[in-house]
Amino acid sequence: MLTNLQNFLIQNRFVRIIFDLLFLLLPVVLVYAVVKNKKGVRVIAIATCIFSIIYSSLFCAMSFVSVEVFVAAMLVPIIFCTISxxxxxxxxxxxxxxxxxxxxxxxxxxxxxxxxxxxxxxxxxxxxxxxxxxxxxxxxxxxxxxxxxxxxxxxxxxxxxxxxxxxxxxxxxxxxxxxxxxxxxxxxxxxxxxxxxxxxxxxxxxxxxxxxxxxxxxxxxxxx
Structure with a gap:
């Protein structure tokens, strides 16, 4: 919250849409990369995990929704953050x-x-x-x-x-x-x-x- 990102999102509808799309699309891209055995799975997984944490924290801070709704989105991508x-x-x-x-x-x-x-x-x-x-x-x-x-x-x-x-x-x-x-x-x-x-x-x-x-x-x- 110290970054004032929450206020920036509230004031910019287009940025909110981008955040929503990224939250929905990143897991899809990760699944596709895993199924097709594409390169860069680890990078995509780390990006998905970090973005899910940021998105969930901001969403829950500005609404009545509990963070438990987003627990799977934050934790499951960690499984693919490895190369072994x-x-x-x-x-x-x-x-x-x-x-x-x-x-x-x-x-x-x-x-x-x-x-x-x-x-x-x-x-x-x-x-x-x-x-x-x-x-x-x-x-x-x-x-x-x-x-x-x-x-x-x-x-x-x-x-x-x-x-x-x-x-x-x-x-x-x-x-x-x-x-x-x-x-x-x-x-x-x-x-x-x-x-x-x-x-x-x-x-x-x-x-x-x-x-x-x-x-x-x-x-x-x-x-x-």
């Missing part, structure tokens, strides 16, 4: 562990805050999250669904408990890679239902699933 097979393999597993700890920590927070022990927790969260929407949209399938869950705290708590389990089982990934494919399924279901019920977008974390998928390969077997 061993470095690539090492980075995949480092990012994998970071992702597992991030997701598992959400389950620990539910225990620490006591929400998992409160059967009214999910109903209260839904009421707080959607009160404005329900006040202006009293009909429709979404309003009816949310109203039903608010009124039926036991059923809503079952969903909350399911989300807790989906997060908590990620601890398995700290000890073995055998169940990574099930962790992928667990996260996808969590992301879909969390967006459907809460409007919270965890789809930006989907790139992390590549680390879970490719964790089954060793250096000798992968040939990368």
């Amino acid at each position: 097979v061993k470095g690539f393999y090492y980075r995949i597993h480092c990012i994998r562990i970071i992702f597992i700890l991030m997701f598992f920590s959400s389950a620990l927070w539910k225990i620490r805050a006591g929400g998992i022990f409160n059967t009214e927790e999910m109903s209260a969260i839904l009421l707080r999250q959607h009160s404005s929407y329900l006040a202006s949209n009293s009909s429709g399938w979404f309003s009816n669904m949310i109203t039903f869950l608010i009124s039926n705290s036991a059923f809503a708590y079952c969903l909350y408990l399911s989300a807790f389990v989906a997060e908590f089982i990620f601890i398995i990934g700290l000890f073995t890679r055998r169940f990574d494919k099930y962790l992928i399924i667990s996260f996808c279901l969590f992301a879909v239902f969390d967006y459907l019920l809460m409007g919270i977008n965890y789809f930006t974390w989907l790139p992390f699933l590549g680390c879970l998928y490719f964790s089954k390969y060793s250096i000798a077997k992968s040939g990368i």
Whole structure:
């Protein structure tokens, strides 16, 4: 913020568009370079990582969006910031562990805050999250669904408990890679239902699933 770049962006619409385009296009260019085995992958990866950090910091500082939305954009490019097979393999597993700890920590927070022990927790969260929407949209399938869950705290708590389990089982990934494919399924279901019920977008974390998928390969077997 000391660079005053945030004010420069606010005052220049064209520069904001350039920033948005670079944020969207750099990962695409990186994927293309990796798939086609082009030269300069490491440079592109470093540029993508650095720009994502700058973009995310500025975006979150000037909006209500949490930086966690951009975590994958900032961390995943690090995997390709190497020229050796061993470095690539090492980075995949480092990012994998970071992702597992991030997701598992959400389950620990539910225990620490006591929400998992409160059967009214999910109903209260839904009421707080959607009160404005329900006040202006009293009909429709979404309003009816949310109203039903608010009124039926036991059923809503079952969903909350399911989300807790989906997060908590990620601890398995700290000890073995055998169940990574099930962790992928667990996260996808969590992301879909969390967006459907809460409007919270965890789809930006989907790139992390590549680390879970490719964790089954060793250096000798992968040939990368």
